[in-house]
Amino acid sequence: MIRVLATGTFDLLHPGHLMYLEQSKALGDELVVIVARDANVQHKPRPIIPQEQRLLMVSALKMVERAVLGSERDMFQPIEELRPDVITLGYDQHFDALLLQEELATRGIGARVVRLEEHDPCPLCSSRKIVAKVLEDRLSPTPGSEGTRITP
Ligand SMILES: Cc1cc2nc3c(=O)[nH]c(=O)nc-3n(C[C@H](O)[C@H](O)[C@H](O)COP(=O)(O)O)c2cc1C
Numbered sequence: 001m002i003r004v005l006a007t008g009t010f011d012l013l014h015p016g017h018l019m020y021l022e023q024s025k026a027l028g029d030e031l032v033v034i035v036a037r038d039a040n041v042q043h044k045p046r047p048i049i050p051q052e053q054r055l056l057m058v059s060a061l062k063m064v065e066r067a068v069l070g071s072e073r074d075m076f077q078p079i080e081e082l083r084p085d086v087i088t089l090g091y092d093q094h095f096d097a098l099l100l101q102e103e104l105a106t107r108g109i110g111a112r113v114v115r116l117e118e119h120d121p122c123p124l125c126s127s128r129k130i131v132a133k134v135l136e137d138r139l140s141p142t143p144g145s146e147g148t149r150i151t152p
Pocket residue numbers: 007008009010034035036037038040041069070071072074075076077078079087090093094095
């Protein structure tokens with residue numbers, strides 16, 4: 001039984017997340033997921049959706065066997081518990097695969113790190129782009145769409 005681990009923020013779920021998780025699952029028999037803690041998302045704007053709700057949504061996806069919130073302090077601790085055979089990095093995830101592989105080895109974790117490729121590009125496969133579109137569409141409505149305007 002090959003257990004694959006995927007990780008991410010998973011804010012405002014979109015098809016990019018599904019592609020990443022499907023590509024990950026295809027590398028083994030069982031997919032487990034670490035969802036980033038709100039406090040640890042510092043490399044991009046903070047998530048809109050709180051960590052418990054992001055975890056709930058990822059847990060409900062059919063390809064996901066089990067999802068957990070990551071550790072606040074030690075990213076290797078949940079990996080030691082989940083014992084994956086393979087760890088996947090999304091095509092644009094900011095970790096260096098080789099460095100991560102080395103750091104895992106120093107902790108005695110033998111999992112293989114695999115960098116995935118971009119699948120079908122899609123214009124709204126990005127949480128940031130979804131937020132930008134909501135702001136553009138709702139705060140500066142085009143004529144005729146005033147009914148959906150959000151008053152700031
Ligand atoms: C192997 C691995 C383990 C991780 N473990 C944790 C963790 O325990 N806690 C956490 O908050 N984030 C953890 N992260 C980070 C996030 O899950 C996420 O990958 C990171 O914030 C990059 O997010 P993005 O893909 O949404 O940009 C881990 C990432 C990797 C690659």
